Every structure is written in C-alpha cells, then in structure tokens.
Amino acid sequence: MTHLPLYQQLLDTCAALLLLLSFAMLSQRRVVTLVNLYAVQGAVLAAATLLLAWRTGEGHLYLSAALTLALKVAFLPWLLHRLIRRLEVYWDTEPLLNVSGTMLVGLVIVVFAFALAQPITLLASTATRSAVGIAVSVVLLAFLMMITRRKAMSQVIGFLSMENGVFFGAMSASYGMPMVVELGVALDVLVAVLVLGVFFFQIRERFESLDLHHLEALKEHD
Amino acid sequence: MLLLGCVALLLGWAGIGFAGLLRPRSVFFTGRILFPLGALLGLALAALGAASLAGGGIERLVLPLGLPGLPMHLRLDPLSSVFLVLLGASSGGISLFAGGYFRAGEGTAPGLLCLQYHLFLASMGWVLIADDAYSFLVAWELMALSSYFLVVTQHRIPEIRRAGFLYLLMAHVGAICLLLCFGVMQGGSWLFTFHAMRAAHLSPGWASAAFLLALVGFGAKAGLVPLHVWLPEAHPAAPSPVSALMSGVMLKTAVYGMLRVGLDLLGRPVWWWGLVPLILGLFTIFYGVLFAAVQTDMKRLLAYSSVENIGIVFTGIGLTIVFAGSGMRVVAALALLATLYHCLNHAFMKSLLFLGTGSVLHATGERNLGRLGGLIHRMPWVAWLTLIGTLAIAGLPPLNGFVSEWLLLQSFLFADHLPHAFVNLLIPMGMALVALGAALAGYVMVKFYGVIFLGQPREASLAHAHDCGWLERIGLAWLALGCLALGLAPLQVIGALGAVTRQLIGAVVPQASAHWWLLAPVPGRPVSYGPVVFLTATLAVVLLTALLVRLTYRQRVRRAPAWDCGFGALTPRMQDTAEGFGQPIRHLFQSFFDIERELPAPADRAPRYRIAIRERIWKLLYEPLSGAVERLANAAARVQQGRISVYLLYSFATLLVLLAVALLS
Numbered sequence: 001m002t003h004l005p006l007y008q009q010l011l012d013t014c015a016a017l018l019l020l021l022s023f024a025m026l027s028q029r030r031v032v033t034l035v036n037l038y039a040v041q042g043a044v045l046a047a048a049t050l051l052l053a054w055r056t057g058e059g060h061l062y063l064s065a066a067l068t069l070a071l072k073v074a075f076l077p078w079l080l081h082r083l084i085r086r087l088e089v090y091w092d093t094e095p096l097l098n099v100s101g102t103m104l105v106g107l108v109i110v111v112f113a114f115a116l117a118q119p120i121t122l123l124a125s126t127a128t129r130s131a132v133g134i135a136v137s138v139v140l141l142a143f144l145m146m147i148t149r150r151k152a153m154s155q156v157i158g159f160l161s162m163e164n165g166v167f168f169g170a171m172s173a174s175y176g177m178p179m180v181v182e183l184g185v186a187l188d189v190l191v192a193v194l195v196l197g198v199f200f201f202q203i204r205e206r207f208e209s210l211d212l213h214h215l216e217a218l219k220e221h222d
Numbered sequence: 223m224l225l226l227g228c229v230a231l232l233l234g235w236a237g238i239g240f241a242g243l244l245r246p247r248s249v250f251f252t253g254r255i256l257f258p259l260g261a262l263l264g265l266a267l268a269a270l271g272a273a274s275l276a277g278g279g280i281e282r283l284v285l286p287l288g289l290p291g292l293p294m295h296l297r298l299d300p301l302s303s304v305f306l307v308l309l310g311a312s313s314g315g316i317s318l319f320a321g322g323y324f325r326a327g328e329g330t331a332p333g334l335l336c337l338q339y340h341l342f343l344a345s346m347g348w349v350l351i352a353d354d355a356y357s358f359l360v361a362w363e364l365m366a367l368s369s370y371f372l373v374v375t376q377h378r379i380p381e382i383r384r385a386g387f388l389y390l391l392m393a394h395v396g397a398i399c400l401l402l403c404f405g406v407m408q409g410g411s412w413l414f415t416f417h418a419m420r421a422a423h424l425s426p427g428w429a430s431a432a433f434l435l436a437l438v439g440f441g442a443k444a445g446l447v448p449l450h451v452w453l454p455e456a457h458p459a460a461p462s463p464v465s466a467l468m469s470g471v472m473l474k475t476a477v478y479g480m481l482r483v484g485l486d487l488l489g490r491p492v493w494w495w496g497l498v499p500l501i502l503g504l505f506t507i508f509y510g511v512l513f514a515a516v517q518t519d520m521k522r523l524l525a526y527s528s529v530e531n532i533g534i535v536f537t538g539i540g541l542t543i544v545f546a547g548s549g550m551r552v553v554a555a556l557a558l559l560a561t562l563y564h565c566l567n568h569a570f571m572k573s574l575l576f577l578g579t580g581s582v583l584h585a586t587g588e589r590n591l592g593r594l595g596g597l598i599h600r601m602p603w604v605a606w607l608t609l610i611g612t613l614a615i616a617g618l619p620p621l622n623g624f625v626s627e628w629l630l631l632q633s634f635l636f637a638d639h640l641p642h643a644f645v646n647l648l649i650p651m652g653m654a655l656v657a658l659g660a661a662l663a664g665y666v667m668v669k670f671y672g673v674i675f676l677g678q679p680r681e682a683s684l685a686h687a688h689d690c691g692w693l694e695r696i697g698l699a700w701l702a703l704g705c706l707a708l709g710l711a712p713l714q715v716i717g718a719l720g721a722v723t724r725q726l727i728g729a730v731v732p733q734a735s736a737h738w739w740l741l742a743p744v745p746g747r748p749v750s751y752g753p754v755v756f757l758t759a760t761l762a763v764v765l766l767t768a769l770l771v772r773l774t775y776r777q778r779v780r781r782a783p784a785w786d787c788g789f790g791a792l793t794p795r796m797q798d799t800a801e802g803f804g805q806p807i808r809h810l811f812q813s814f815f816d817i818e819r820e821l822p823a824p825a826d827r828a829p830r831y832r833i834a835i836r837e838r839i840w841k842l843l844y845e846p847l848s849g850a851v852e853r854l855a856n857a858a859a860r861v862q863q864g865r866i867s868v869y870l871l872y873s874f875a876t877l878l879v880l881l882a883v884a885l886l887s
Binding site: 119140143146149155 | 867870871877881
C-alpha cells in the first residue's frame with residue numbers, strides 16, 4: 001500500500017465516518033438519536049470541507065464549511081428536536097424490513113456503489129475512489145432508510161442525509177459546487193424542512209398520528 | 223394573392239366568432255348580423271377557390287406563426303381549391319340557415335355557439351391550405367375540438383354527452399394514426415413540410431404503412447365502416463346546422479386528406495393500395511344504406527345515409543388508385559372526377575336534408591318518424607326545397623346525385639382492362655354493389671320524405687307546425703340551387719375539376735362530344751348524358767300529361783270518401799309507418815342487424831310493440847376492444863399502491879437500474 005499524505009488520510013477517515021454514521025442511522029429507531037446522528041454527520045461533513053479548503057486554499061470552501069456547520073449541525077437539528085418535542089414522536093415503529101435485513105441490503109448497496117465509483121474516479125482526477133464510492137453509498141443508504149421507515153419524521157431525516165451524500169460527492173469529486181448552487185441547495189433544504197414541518201402538523205391533526213400508512217387510503221383505485 | 227385572400231377570410235371567420243362573445247346572450251346580434259356575415263365570407267372563399275381552380279396554379283406562403291423555428295407553411299393548389307369551394311359554398315347556405323335557427327335557451331349561449339361554429343369553419347379551411355404536418359394537425363385537432371363542443375350544445379342531456387365522448391374518442395384514435403402517418407412519411411429527413419414528404423423516398427413497405435395509417439386516420443373522420451360508429455350518435459345529438467356542416471363539409475376534409483396523402487404526398491401509388499379503400503368503400507355503401515333503411519329517427523337515418531355516401535366516395539378513391547397505379551391515367555382521372563363530383567354533390571344535398579330536418583325539428587319538436595307526417599301542407603317551403611335534396615341524393619336525373627354515380631359506374635366499366643388477373647374480374651362486381659346501394663338509397667329517401675312530409679299528420683300537435691323563417695328559406699334555397707346547378711351543368715363542373723386531375727393524375731378526361739349540353743366523358747364508348755335535355759323532356763311530359771288530364775276530366779271530377787274496407791274509423795296512425803316501410807329490408811338482411819324485439823302477449827290489454835336495432839359491430843369489435851383496454855388499465859392501476867415506501871422503492875429501483883446500465887455500458 002502506498003503511503004498517503006496526511007490530509008488524504010484525514011479525508012478518508014472523514015469519509016469512513018460518514019459511511020459509518022449512515023449505517024448507524026439505518027439501524028437506529030429512536031428519532032432523537034437519529035437527529036443527533038444527523039448532526040454528527042453534518043459535523044464530519046463540515047470537517048471534511050474545512051480540510052479540503054485548507055488544502056486547496058479556495059475561499060468559498062471555507063464559507064461552505066461555515067454554512068454546513070451553521071445549518072446542518074446547529075439550526076436543522078435544533079428545529080427537528082423542537083418538532084419532536086412538540087409532536088411527541090420519540091420512537092419510530094417497527095420498520096418495514098427488520099434491522100439486520102436492512103443492514104444486509106445496505107452492504108450490497110455499498111458494494112454496488114463502489115463498483116459504480118470506479119469509472120467516475122477515472123474521470124475526475126481530484127477524487128479518490130473511496131470518497132466517491134462513499135458519497136454514492138450515503139445517498140443510496142439514505143434512500144433505503146426513507147423506504148423502510150414508517151414515520152414521516154424518519155423519512156425527512158433520510159432526505160436530509162441524502163443531501164449530505166450529494167454534498168460530499170460534489171466536494172470530493174470537484175472541490176464543491178459553485179457557490180450559487182451550494183447556497184441554493186442549502187436554502188432548498190431549509191425550506192423543505194420548514195414546509196415538511198407544517199405538513200407534519202397537518203397530518204397529525206388529520207390522523208392523530210404521523211404514521212404514513214394512514215395516507216394509503218388516498219389512492220384512487222382499489 | 224389568392225392564398226393571402228383565403229388566409230384573410232379564415233381570420234375573418236375567427237374574428238366573427240370572437241365578436242360573438244361581445245354580446246353572448248343576444249340572439250339578434252349573432253343570428254341576424256354575425257352568421258349572415260359569416261355566410262358572406264363563405265361565399266367569398268368559394269369565389270377565391272373557384273378563381274384559383276380556374277387559374278390552375280399553385281401558390282405558397284410561409285407565415286412566421288407558431289412554434290419558434292417551425293413557421294406555418296400554406297399552399298393553395300387545385301385540390302385544395304376544390305374543397306375550399308365546397309366549404310365556402312355549402313357553408314354559405316348553412317350559415318344563413320343557422321342565423322335563423324339558433325334560439326336562446328338551447329344549451330350553449332348563442333355567442334359562444336357563434337365562436338365555436340366559426341372556429342370550426344376556419345379550422346376546416348386551415349386544414350385545406352396547410353402545407354406542413356404541424357399546421358395540418360393543429361388545424362385538424364382544432365376542427366375536432368370545436369365540433370365536439372358544437373355536438374354537445376345540449377350538454378345537459380346525458381345521451382348527448384355520451385355521443386360527444388364517442389365522437390371525441392374516435393377523432394383522437396384517427397388523429398393518432400395521422401400523427402404516425404406523417405411520422406412515417408417524413409422518411410428520415412425529420413422535415414415535416416409536405417414539400418419534404420413529396421421529395422422523400424420511402425421503401426415500398428413504409429409507403430404502404432403510411433397509406434394504411436392514413437386510411438385508418440382519415441377513415442375514422444370520414445365514417446368508413448367499421449370506424450363509422452360515432453356518426454349515427456353524433457349527428458342526431460348535434461343541432462341541425464352543425465350536423466349539416468359536419469356531414470356535408472367535415473367528412474369531406476377527411477376525403478381531402480386521403481387524396482392529399484394517397485395521390486400527392488406518397489408520389490405514385492401502388493395499385494393494390496386502392497383495393498383496400500375500394501373494398502371497404504363498397505362494404506360501407508351496403509352497410510350504410512341497409513341501416514339507413516331501418517332507422518326511425520330522421521337524423522339517424524341521414525347519418526347512415528352519410529355513411530353510405532362516404533362509401534361511394536372511398537370506392538371512387540380506391541378505383542382512382544387502382545387505375546393510377548396500373549398506369550391507366552385517363553380512367554383514373556375519370557374515377558377521381560366522380561369522387562370529387564360526389565363530394566361536392568353530397569356537401570349540398572346532405573346539408574340541405576339535415577337543415578330540412580332541423581326545420582321540422584323546430585316546428586314539431588319531434589325527431590321520431592313515427593310521430594310526423596303530412597308536413598307538406600304545413601311547411602311548404604321546407605317540404606319543396608327538401609324534395610330537391612331528396613331526389614338528388616336518391617340519384618335521380620336531372621339532379622346532381624345522378625351525375626357522380628353515373629360517372630363512377632362508367633369508370634367501373636374499365637376495370638376489365640386492368641393488367642391484373644382476377645382483380646379485373648372481381649372489380650366489375652363492385653359495380654353491382656354500387657348500383658344496389660343507389661337503388662336502396664332511393665328506397666331510403668322515399669321513406670324519409672314520404673313519412674315526414676306526405677300523407678296525414680300522425681299526431682294532433684302537428685297541426686301547429688309552422689314553416690321556417692326567411693333566413694332559413696334563403697339558406698335552404700341556396701343549397702337546393704346548388705343541387706340543381708351541379709346537376710344541370712356537369713360539363714362546366716367537370717371542366718373546372720380538370721385542373722385537379724391534371725395535378726394529381728397528370729391527365730384530364732376528354733370531352734368526346736362537340737355539344738355543350740351533352741356530357742360524353744368516356745373515351746371510345748358511345749355513352750352520353752344530357753341533363754338539360756332530360757329536364758326539358760321530363761317537364762314537357764309532365765306538363766302535357768297535366769294538360770291532357772285537365773282537358774279530359776274537367777267537370778267530371780267526383781269527390782267521395784275513400785273506401786275503408788268497411789272498418790269505419792280510419793285514423794292517420796293507420797298509415798304505413800317508418801318501421802313498416804323498412805320491414806322488408808329488415809327481414810331480408812336480418813343477419814346484418816342485432817335486433818331486439820318485444821312482442822305483446824295475445825291477451826295483453828295494453829299491447830306494446832318495441833323493436834331496437836343495434837349494430838353487430840358493437841358486440842363483435844368494440845365491446846371486446848373496450849374490455850381489453852379496461853383490463854389493461856386495471857392492471858396498470860396496480861402500480862398505484864398508496865404507500866409512500868412503495869413509491870420511494872420505485873424511484874430507488876429506477877435509480878439503481880439506471881446506474882447499473884451506466885456502469886455496464
């Protein structure tokens with residue numbers, strides 16, 4: 001094995017942590033812990049961005065790191081915690097697929113994602129194979145989490161985690177997206193969470209629960 | 223310049239339509255001002271078309287309208303000119319009639335009706351001058367939509383809404399076929415102007431596919447069996463001027479499209495293509511006239527008669543293609559002439575008849591033939607003018623229906639010269655079917671006219687029937703005049719249509735006779751027809767007979783009650799009914815009909831006799847088809863589970879599959 005420079009080792013560590021956190025989220029049923037894990041994921045992402053900014057010396061990456069820290073570590077977790085308290089959803093019910101099954105599917109997905117990362121890595125000289133592979137894995141694992149959960153709250157966190165994966169992928173493949181796009185995405189996420197928060201209240205008011213299977217009656221055809 | 227004039231007139235129609243929205247509730251404004259104005263524009267359009275036809279030239283125009291990079295191509299050539307004349311001249315009469323016909327309180331408000339009506343007219347004109355697939359299809363769809371709204375004018379009645387839906391459905395099935403047809407005809411150039419399609423070289427297989435798609439697409443609009451099912455539903459549902467316009471003019475735009483694609487855009491046709499419209503057309507004639515004979519609703523009867531006439535027209539198209547594909551140009555020109563002539567004729571006579579039924583409907587509120595009768599005494603104008611249309615459509619000389627059917631039969635006689643074995647023996651048999659169709663059409667028209675206008679009124683309420691107003695009279699008279707003119711001046715009409723046969727076939731029908739009054743279009747055969755001579759002779763015989771009868775029997779006329787077989791109380795309800803008149807046909811061709819009878823029991827105190835005749839085609843074709851579509855739709859509906867997880871899973875699986883495809887390729 002070749003000797004990697006320090007910053008590369010640190011970056012790979014961050015990537016590994018992200019993947020680990022994704023798996024942790026996949027297996028976690030306590031909603032509060034889920035939000036905390038999301039906040040930690042945000043912190044790792046901010047650290048990776050900072051590392052990259054220091055390495056490349058690009059000013060907008062510092063800004064991006066600061067934005068990540070403010071939004072994903074502080075503001076959104078605070079918002080979600082508040083929502084949890086007010087809606088009183090501390091636990092998700094049993095997922096559609098049990099935890100060990102989900103983990104196995106997740107493993108297969110990671111293998112697939114790494115296979116997928118191969119051609120992308122060849123195209124982008126800046127990225128390491130593991131970083132891109134992990135970014136795709138995070139996106140797909142978050143997607144998997146959205147599929148297997150019943151409560152709307154967990155699905156929103158899955159959605160946010162997916163955005164983390166996209167962000168990490170863009171950063172490791174091409175040193176981040178243009179500033180305008182990054183700001184736009186950040187705003188989108190913020191607005192999405194706010195709107196979904198409103199939806200939660202409406203759903204709970206209507207069905208007295210946040211369990212999404214109540215929405216199944218809305219289909220047209222039997 | 224003529225083309226610009228046409229565009230201006232079409233825009234004028236659209237403008238009149240929108241002007242109707244200024245005072246949407248005013249019957250006077252729309253009926254006495256806008257509709258007559260529209261009729262004037264129609265006559266102007268006919269004049270422009272006639273001028274272009276006389277010139278025989280081709281004009282092109284590119285308007286920078288529509289989608290960016292897709293300007294609108296327009297073209298005026300002899301073929302479109304003929305149909306512009308047809309549209310303008312017959313719509314002139316129909317619009318005048320409509321001005322007096324539409325009243326307040328009939329479903330859609332008059333102003334809105336005026337908009338739909340004039341947009342319908344303008345889109346039909348636009349179809350005729352379109353020179354690229356985009357503007358053609360846009361106009362085609364506008365035509366379908368505006369006529370749909372006109373059909374459902376009385377939208378509060380569920381049957382009418384159902385009829386409208388059926389019409390819209392068939393229109394869309396046809397439009398999809400046309401879309402595919404144009405897609406095939408661009409031949410890989412991805413240019414959708416008709417000019418590019420003429421230049422495209424299609425392989426024989428693709429060309430045949432395009433032809434058959436066009437046949438289905440235009441056949442659905444024209445009412446070719448088995449795609450005719452919307453006609454007998456939509457025509458009775460629509461207000462009479464709209465029925466007249468749809469039957470008289472709109473069906474002809476489909477004929478125009480068929481000629482445009484089959485003889486112009488696809489280049490030289492393959493001879494066997496013609497066999498398909500020929501066989502379908504012959505079957506349509508027979509089928510249409512049989513069903514017309516057993517109808518008891520007067521507008522339904524006319525709708526089936528339209529089906530029959532479309533059969534005649536498609537038979538003509540089929541013959542034209544067979545002859546043209548076999549290199550027999552002059553005979554092909556003769557068949558094309560018969561086709562075009564019949565289109566013109568049918569536009570006038572069928573509009574006239576539909577408008578006549580409209581007047582009867584307004585005067586009596588009754589469409590059922592069993593409750594009409596004796597109206598010639600109450601409504602002499604309508605009755606006498608309708609008589610002209612009735613005689614014309616029955617194919618009696620010296621009126622126009624005879625000329626075109628005669629020409630068609632003449633062109634059939636040349637089929638034995640075809641260089642294809644068996645076909646040259648079988649096609650002349652089609653002539654027998656055309657002749658049978660013509661005879662049965664006469665039978666149908668006797669029933670139509672006799673039951674409505676002759677005899678005694680079958681209901682007491684018919685005593686209050688009133689004749690139509692003056693605008694309606696002018697409209698009816700204009701159309702009747704058209705029938706007379708087309709019947710009495712066939713030479714002039716054929717001379718004018720020569721420009722079209724020269725354009726599409728490259729040949730004209732020579733006039734073998736030196737006399738201006740004698741029509742002898744068949745080269746090398748001693749057949750001729752002199753309508754003026756015929757009319758003069760007929761009139762002379764009738765007048766002479768009347769004179770003789772008068773002279774012989776004057777002062778010796780004795781009036782006495784009719785012998786009633788000793789039964790006594792004769793009532794008008796004992797006249798022959800529509801059912802009774804059609805009974806022999808119903809009996810002879812029983813296997814064609816899906817008959818449902820309700821016969822009273824012998825001891826029944828209040829006996830009721832009911833008979834319902836449906837088309838077998840519903841059970842044989844459409845019901846299995848709609849069942850299959852429904853099953854397929856239900857199977858597809860299973861995708862909708864209502865669970866967010868499942869929907870997410872769909873996206874997830876799609877994403878994975880796409881990524882895998884990207885990975886493997």
